[in-house]
Amino acid sequence: METYQISPLGTIHSPYKQKFAIPRQPRLIPEARAQLEFSGEFNREEFVRGLADFSHIWLLFRFHETADKGWSPLVRPPRLGGNEKKGVFATRATFRPNAIGMSAVKLEDICYKNGKLWLELSGIDLLDGTPIIDIKPYLPYSDSLPDATAGFADTRPETELEVCFSEQAIEFCMKQQNTHPHLYQFIAKVLKQDPRPAYKKSKGGVQNYGMCLYDFNIKWKIENNLNTVLEISHQ
Numbered sequence: 001m002e003t004y005q006i007s008p009l010g011t012i013h014s015p016y017k018q019k020f021a022i023p024r025q026p027r028l029i030p031e032a033r034a035q036l037e038f039s040g041e042f043n044r045e046e047f048v049r050g051l052a053d054f055s056h057i058w059l060l061f062r063f064h065e066t067a068d069k070g071w072s073p074l075v076r077p078p079r080l081g082g083n084e085k086k087g088v089f090a091t092r093a094t095f096r097p098n099a100i101g102m103s104a105v106k107l108e109d110i111c112y113k114n115g116k117l118w119l120e121l122s123g124i125d126l127l128d129g130t131p132i133i134d135i136k137p138y139l140p141y142s143d144s145l146p147d148a149t150a151g152f153a154d155t156r157p158e159t160e161l162e163v164c165f166s167e168q169a170i171e172f173c174m175k176q177q178n179t180h181p182h183l184y185q186f187i188a189k190v191l192k193q194d195p196r197p198a199y200k201k202s203k204g205g206v207q208n209y210g211m212c213l214y215d216f217n218i219k220w221k222i223e224n225n226l227n228t229v230l231e232i233s234h235q
Contacts, residue, residue, distance in 0.1 A: 008062070008131035009042040010118075015186070017128050017212040019065060021195040024078065024157060025092070026103040027123035028193065031186040033108070034124040036132055038117045045112055048119070052110050056138035057119075059103045062131050067099035079153050082198030090151070104138050159194045161222070163187075165229045172232040180214060187218060191227045 014034040016022045023029050036059070038047070051057070074085040075093040088096060109120035165173070165184070173184040180186075190213065200207065206223045212235065219231045 006062075006133050008039070008133055009047075009135070010036050010038040010132045012036055012059075012061070012124070012126045012128065012130040012132060014124055014126050014128040014130070015214045016124075016126070017214075019127060021190050021211045021213065022127060023125045023190070023193050026105050026125040028125070028157070029186065029189045030106070030123050031182040031189060032122065032124045034121045034126065036119040036121060036135075043115075043117050045117060048110055048117070051107070051135075051137065054107060054137040056104055057107050057121075058134075058136040058138055058143075059105060059126070059132055060134040060136070061101050061103070061126060062133060063094040063096070063099040063101055064129065064131055065127060066094045069095065071095045071097050071099075076198075077152065078198050079157065081201070086152070100133070104143070157193065159192060160225050161192055161194055161227050162225060163191045163227045163229070166231065169229040169232045183214075183216075187213065187229060187232075191220060191229070194227075196222070 012034055013036075015032060023032070038044075071088065072095055073088055075088050075091050075095060076082045076084065077086055077091050077093065080086070092101070094101070103125055105124055106122045107119060108122050111118050111120060165188075170184070173180075173187070176183045190211075194201065195211070196207070196209070204224075206221055208219070208221045210217060210219045212218070215235045217231075217233050217235055218229065220227055220229045222228075
């Protein structure tokens with residue numbers, strides 16, 4: 001079989017610094033903002049001429065953190081609690097034969113300054129540093145299929161978790177209004193999605209976690225159905 005070489009056209013700068021806490025699908029958290037910075041020969045305005053006429057775009061990307069870890073014909077989807085195997089082509093698992101993913105995200109702005117071209121995006125679900133291999137405009141008349149069915153993933157993932165913030169965490173978010181005006185809502189929605197591994201969700205007692213978003217360390221605990229943000233600090 002033929003093989004093909006693909007050159008990235010740019011890189012994503014995302015608030016998600018680790019795989020943990022990234023939403024399962026795009027647009028679940030509108031406050032998740034990111035920049036796609038073009039590089040090399042693609043750092044030219046000609047490539048995006050006319051793109052501003054579209055509200056959303058498709059991003060094709062490479063799962064760069066897991067690409068060298070191999071793949072399997074069977075995977076365990078988180079939506080099924082990690083207990084049931086499905087064929088990799090029946091899922092959006094990261095461990096794929098060619099390690100290629102796709103996301104439909106909102107195009108907020110196209111920017112060109114000091115010789116650098118980038119896109120402002122929202123509703124992102126990509127790890128910081130993700131290489132982008134192609135961009136296509138989202139076409140509602142063709143890409144939106146209201147009557148489509150989606151098997152075990154037919155409904156939006158929802159949890160019964162509640163999220164609350166300590167006084168320190170609230171005060172910290174308020175101090176970031178100039179640079180991260182939606183930080184409070186962003187963190188709350190990330191935790192509402194319940195980023196825990198599937199096997200942890202059935203365990204009782206108090207569970208303590210930490211994650212990195214933007215350049216912040218966030219510590220929280222979960223007890224029963226309550227997620228409590230304990231402390232937020234700079235890295």
